[in-house]
Amino acid sequence: MPSSREKLNYTPSIRRMPSYLTIIRAFQRTGEPYISGTYIANELNLEPIQVRKDLSITGIIGKPKKGYPVEPLIQAIEHYLGWDVEKAATVIGAGNLGSALTGYQEFRNHGMKIVAVFDTDPLKIGTTVHGVPVYSMDSLPSVARELGIAIAILTVPSPFAQSSCDAVVAAGIKSIWNFTTVKLKVPDDVVVQREDLSSGYALLSVMMRTRLNRQLSEQ
Amino acid sequence: MPSSREKLNYTPSIRRMPSYLTIIRAFQRTGEPYISGTYIANELNLEPIQVRKDLSITGIIGKPKKGYPVEPLIQAIEHYLGWDVEKAATVIGAGNLGSALTGYQEFRNHGMKIVAVFDTDPLKIGTTVHGVPVYSMDSLPSVARELGIAIAILTVPSPFAQSSCDAVVAAGIKSIWNFTTVKLKVPDDVVVQREDLSSGYALLSVMMRTRLNRQLSEQ
DNA sequence: TAGATTGTTAATCGATTAACAATC
DNA sequence: TAGATTGTTAATCGATTAACAATC
Known part of the structure; x- marks a missing residue:
């Protein structure tokens, strides 16, 4: 049985996908039905061959001379990334970074909806951050279950990283976006x-x- | 004449350096004079050979059987990264992310001191963010010169990214940390x-x- | 001393780039 | 049609990993 530790292939290509999406979405507003890999490459200072290789991973098929059909291309990338399925997320740690990420609207375009923030500070619990309620860490298991939270965004101070992570895992959340400097177990x-x-x-x-x-040295 | 566009070598190794620093600094508190690559590798779930290869880039020489001398190793990494020289930085855009980065204390350990924030909002200009004064974008050239600002951290909304970047460049700042989704020219x-x-x-x-x-598929 | 650990040289692996036929 | 662009196969490049002698 393969473990979740196996290495992800195409890592650099996957990292480039969101920037492709940005370009293609902007291009979509022109109303043109096809976009060429050459155009995308120019916008991002990449080689056209690299763009074509990357896009082929998503399974999209382009038309010689015309390029890729814009709408299906967007859908192919979003489907490849799993961004076509909405996921509930939570931010653990209502500090500077946690608040900033909670207010970052772009995530909504990526199928991620932050529905809860957790903190240990009694002064913060019961308030909201960018309209999202702040809960006590104690209520993590019940709230996570009720709201169907799939992703935890960890922005606590490093000394609390592993214990917060353990709490997240105990609450049944299986995907962690770790903004601490700690290598989590x-x-x-x-x-x-x-x-x-x-x-x-x-x-x-x-x-x-x-x-x-x-x-x-050139002087 | 080589241009600044030439590709940086050892990119993955450079990216790993800060996590090495974190581990080694924590280890330093034990008072042990030597730290082995094997130990660092274990802490970060890496292969020992990779740690040794990476550290060799900094020019540090280890002792067989003992490991690397802790204090010189820290200095070698910091010197390789240029983190032993203090640099003044500014945050452009006093929004959520800009404020969070301004308050991120860790940068101080990396030789970066955020000395000014710039924004176009009249309500923000004249106030402070985490103790750092917020200036009008108009004053960027003069303030940048006076404070010797070397780095601009760009956190403006994407539609303003290129124009803000142009203003930064016009002010003589030659290093930009770009948090927008825009590929800057x-x-x-x-x-x-x-x-x-x-x-x-x-x-x-x-x-x-x-x-x-x-x-x-395993079910 | 014995064995853990380093540093170097070579092998492997994966990503990028090049070449080019196919085609709308 | 001609030429721009795709998709595939092969070559190159760079990073990671393996092997192993040197050594404290």
């Missing part, structure tokens, strides 16, 4: 995507240093 | 790192769908 049937702001900042930092070095 | 000497929350969510979504399919 979870059962085999729980999937975790870690979002690490520092890793992107590390790339920017090295680009800055590299550019600096080059400028110095 | 910038001069050759400006580096951009795009942070796309949707791409991580796309991975989580496909993992969820894949797990679901497997569970169905």
Whole structure:
């Protein structure tokens, strides 16, 4: 029996899908029925062959000379990502980042609806964040069941990451979007995507240093 | 003359560096003078060989049987990332995400100090966000010069992304951390790192769908 | 000393890119 | 029709992993 730990294939391609969607959706407003891979590639500074390879993963078939049919292409990408099925989500930790993510409207376009926020601060419990009610962590199991929550977005301070994660798992939630710096330990049937702001900042930092070095050496 | 568009090497390794730092810093509190690659690998669910390969990029030399000297290792990573040099940064757009990032203390440990926020909303200008003053976009050039701002963190709504980016570039800021969904057009000497929350969510979504399919097929 | 761990060289793996026939 | 664009097969490239000698 394969475990949930097996590696996901096409990871880089999957990461590019949302930006394809953005471009194609914007193009859709022109009313043109077909969009070419070349056009998408130009918009995103990618190679056309890469766009075609990526799109082929979704099973969409293009027409030579014309391109891909816009409406079916959007549906193919959304279906591939599972964004055509609405999922209830919760934010664990009503801090800065948690509040920002709760108010991030774009997720609605991706089939994710944040229906609850959980926190331990008595001053926050009973209030709302961007219209979403804040509950006590104690009520996580019952609220998760009632609202059919499928995804937990973890934005608690790092020292509480693993214990919050354990509570999420105990409440039967099997998908965790982890914004803490902690590598979470979870059962085999729980999937975790870690979002690490520092890793992107590390790339920017090295680009800055590299550019600096080059400028110095070119003088 | 090579352009700033050339591709960065070791991208995956660079992305892992911050998580190494987190583990090593936590280990440092034990007082042990050496940390092994095997230990780091265990903490992060990675292969030891990958940790060793990554660390070798920083130029650090380990001791067989003992491991890497903790203090020099931290310094080697920070120096490689350029995190040993303090840089002034600004957040463009005092919305949800901009405020959250302004209040994110971890950046201070990475040599980045957010010294100004810019917005176009008259109600926000003149106030502070997490203690950082909010300025009018008009004053960007002068404030950027006075405070020596090196990095702009772009968190404006997508329709304003390119124009805000142009203003940043005109103000002489040459490093942009882009949190919008827009692919920015910038001069050759400006580096951009795009942070796309949707791409991580796309991975989580496909993992969820894949797990679901497997569970169905195993029944 | 023995064995854990490093660093290097080679092999494997997966992603990107190139080449090109098919075709609307 | 001619040429732009697709989809497939092969080549290249870069990252990961394996093997193993060196060594504290």
